[in-house]
Amino acid sequence: MNPVFERFRLLASLAMHDLWHDRKVSMCIAAALVAVIAPLLLLFGLKFGVVSQLQSELLNDPRNLEIRMISSGRYDAEWLEQLRSQPEVGFAIGMTRSLNTQADLVQDSRHFVDNAEIIPTAEGDPLLASLSLSQPLEGLDVVLSESAARRLNVEVGDQLSLFVSRRLNSRAERGRQSVVVKGVLPAENFPRPAAFVALPLLISLEDFRDGYRIDAFGITTGKVRGEVGEELAENARGEKETQFARARLYAADTDQVGKLEQWLNAQHIDTSSRLADIENVNAINHVLGLVFGVIASTALVGCLASMLGAFLANIDRKRKDLAVLRLLGFDRPAVAGYIVLQASTLTLIAYGVGLILYKLGSEVFNQALAMSSTTGSVVCRITFLHGVIALLLALLVALVVAVVGMLRAFSIEPAESLREL
Known part of the structure; x- marks a missing residue:
């Protein structure tokens, strides 16, 4: 041994x-x-x-990562790309003017939501991460908040109507578009009645209210912006041609919220966040x-x-x-x-x-x-x-x-x- x-x-x-x-x-x-x-x-x-x-x-609450831009401005696609390139940013997408982020959602005469929030979304949206969607929303797909789905009495796969109103040449007009429910967001993620949509649909709502002709909404009056086709995606301006009022913005993690706010404040953009809770x-x-x-x-x-x-x-x-x-x-x-x-x-x-x-x-x-x-x-x-x-x-x-x-x-x-x- x-x-x-x-x-x-x-x-x-x-x-x-x-x-x-x-x-x-x-x-x-x-x-x-x-x-x-x-x-x-x-x-x-x-x-x-x-x-x-x-x-x-x-x-677990993505709202803690959100940074709200309080004041409205005019931000083009170049600025939005610059924002997305910041290492502190986890998700960013352009937002239209506040007035144009609302629409009526109707299932039937007894089930409807007036002035529901219409919120743009895309791949990587922290609020929608818990849904595990098979693919990002596009075209006429929507994700409803739990409160909106409950009031509309709809489930995933159901169709409903989205109505948007405007006044053109002293005449009231109301456009209508059928949309398909692709998911329902839990109430703890978003408590208010809302519909999350692809950005082109939100841009179409703004164009319609600005007096442009959007055939997809069933209204043939209004100014024509270039050649207008029948499909919604063709009616909507592209993101590169849009001047956004603000951005829907989320930090990459809680440690980056303060840094991202400082970057925005340095550009004289007023913001609000849950930084105090994080601190x-x-x-x-x-x-x-x-x-x-x-x-x-x-x-x-x-x-x-x-x-x-x-x-x-x-x-x-x-x-x-x-x-x-x-x-x-x-x-x-x-x-x-x-x-x-x-x-x-x-x-x-x-x-x-x-x-x-x-x-x-x-x-x-x-x-x-x-x-x-x-x-x-x-x-x-x-x-x-x-x-x-x-x-x-x-x-x-x-x-x-x-x-x-x-x-x-x-x-x-x-x-x-x-x-x-």
């Missing part, structure tokens, strides 16, 4: 037998570690649970991280001092035994391994007990918090990675203690065992 392995096995056996022989002292050292590990795991679990819950709520969550994360860091540092220093004192006292108490080992041929590396094995074993035992106590404590916290309406789904939890990091930190403390113990043990000479004879 490998002599190195045999030497290590003998060393490990001596170290474990020594710990068991002095099990009362070993238990005291391990208990000191448990008293630090278990509360720190619980404290970090609560901190991580609270912050991750708040961050999850921010990320509140970041502030909570910072404060809880600071509190945990101070408590953890204090606890680790206290644990280090306690273990250090116990180990040094134990080494002084066993000076004769260590001297005998040196006399029997155990060199300094062997003595160092002996001490490291003991410190690591006690740390692993303490960590295991601390993990069990954390599990029990977290179950108590989770049940108590679940019963409270103010805390709701906040949970005390740590991930596997957090557990590994905590173990490595505990072993690092044990290594520091073992190093100091080694320096004390190295000063013990083999001759000390002979003086006791």
